[in-house]
Amino acid sequence: MAETLENQALHLLGQVVNEEAGENIVAMGMVKNVSVSEGKIDCIIEFKENDQKKNEKIFEDAQKALKEIPGVTKVNIITTLHKENSTHANDEVNSNKTNSVGTNQIKYILAVASGKGGVGKSTVASNLACAFKSLGLKTCLLDADIYGPSIPKMIGINEKPHSDGQKIETINRYGLSTMSMGYMVNDENPIIWRGLMVMKAINEMIDKVNWGAADIMVIDLPPGTGDVQLSLIQKLKISGSLIVTTPQDIALIDVIRGLKMFEKTKVPILGIVENMSYFLAPDTGKEYKLYGESKTNEVAEKYDYEILANLPHDPLLLEQCEKGHPLTDLVPDHKVSQMFIELAENLLKRLKLEQLANTN
Ligand SMILES: Nc1ncnc2c1ncn2[C@@H]1O[C@H](COP(=O)(O)OP(=O)(O)O)[C@@H](O)[C@H]1O
Ligand SMILES: [Mg+2]
Structure with a gap:
């Protein structure tokens, strides 16, 4: 039909x-x-x-x-x-697109996606980046959520990146090389992004930024599937995407449908993370269900994707987001940090398998 x-x-x-x-x-x-x-x-x-x-x-x-x-x-x-x-200001820069952040210099590129905002995508992206770093990987974190950049706050950065007029330097914190539109614009005057401006902004964050060589880049995407996602897949060879959702997220199906289109352009969906699945009491360690039955299982089954982690709602995780120091870096032994590290190991395995499948 x-x-x-x-x-x-x-x-x-x-x-x-x-x-x-x-x-x-x-x-x-x-x-x-x-x-x-x-x-x-x-x-x-x-x-x-x-x-x-x-x-x-x-x-x-x-x-x-x-x-x-x-x-x-x-x-x-x-x-x-x-x-x-393409209206890129500098064709010379454009022509070496795959070298600057291509597979030669950054081995894996992982895009973190969600159906809607507020599900914890940036929290997952920043903690995952710290987890990859703790596994010994040289890690980059690109905040591509130009509509609502929250990486600066999550990793406590309130400064502008240096530039020599040609290249912009990443801001390095907690062992991560990072870039965000939030570093360039102030909160009071948010930019209204229209059409081709989006593509230009994304291109610049890739071409003009001196990312250097790295093992992995974690990309915090805007919610949904739109111009940013499309600009990125045209620009980079994204190794895989991870979907973040919450138990009652009705936008989950939309983003899976959207990302399925990108699967046709060779960006595999590696799996789903259900965030705030339950509440983890800090005093007793007891788990409480916050919502009714989760919708995630049903959707994951229908589209044949695995749920790679069920993360708790954790007050310390929230507090550290507010304070600008991801929990996974601050307290690596914390139960939730360990979940992020396990998730990173799992994703790394999947990324390696995808790469093998692509080269054969
Ligand atoms: N597992 C969690 N436990 C506690 N608070 C969380 C958790 N995940 C996210 N949050 C909080 O929820 C809010 C939204 O998360 P955020 O990562 O900014 O979502 P998104 O990027 O999807 O819009 C933030 O204040 C964040 O600190
Ligand atoms: Mg966000």
Whole structure:
């Protein structure tokens, strides 16, 4: 059934015309992916040129067309720009994209994703980064959540990175090399990110930052799947993604569906972490269920992903996020820190397997 809905979607998109070229966007190869499930459509459109007005028109027409399909309640169109026409300020920098943070210099790139905000994605990303470091890996932490960068707070950084006008230096803390948009902008004037600005910002955090050689880079993604995710997969060879969720997170299915599209572009989903699964009483060590039955199991089973960890709601973990020193680095023997270290070991195994599978 999904097949026919996808065909129907393609048929409707075939009526969206790129006026300049006088041809429809399907015939021009601009529609990179369409998937329909449970009344929701995900679609990737790759623009041929950097013309905001024209691109917006195509976007709106496509959205209108897809909404015509009976039973469709949600249309999620991700847009991207064809690389040859990328507006990157410096083509020289652009051309060595895979060398600067490619597999040659950073062995594994792990993207931490979530369906919605507030589930603990940044907490997991920063503690996991510390866990990888404690395993002896040279670790980078990239805060790609440009809409709500929280890594500066989580690792207690309140300074601007140094730059010689060419390259920007990472800020190093707790043995991690880090970069975040939050270092550059102040809280009072948040940037409103639009369309191609996103791609430019992401490109700069990769090309212009002197990351150096490392074993692993942990990327804190914005919630959902959108422009940032797409810019990153165009730019980097991401080794795998990890999904963070909470027991009652109804956005979990959305992000899995979104990331499944990226699996087609060779970014495997390594597994799911359920955060705040239960409350860990600091005095007695007793575990209390906070919510009713978890929805995570059901979704994981349906899509065939493993739940790699069930992390507790832990007051000390929260306190250390507030204080800017991840618990995993501060108290490595703490029960929760040990969970992060175990998770890091597990992920490392999976990353190695994925890499082997890719080279064979
Ligand atoms: N396991 C946990 N126990 C206690 N507090 C947590 C836990 N995970 C996250 N938090 C807290 O919840 C809030 C949201 O977490 P955050 O990592 O910023 O979420 P996201 O990045 O998904 O928006 C933060 O205040 C964080 O300290
Ligand atoms: Mg966050």
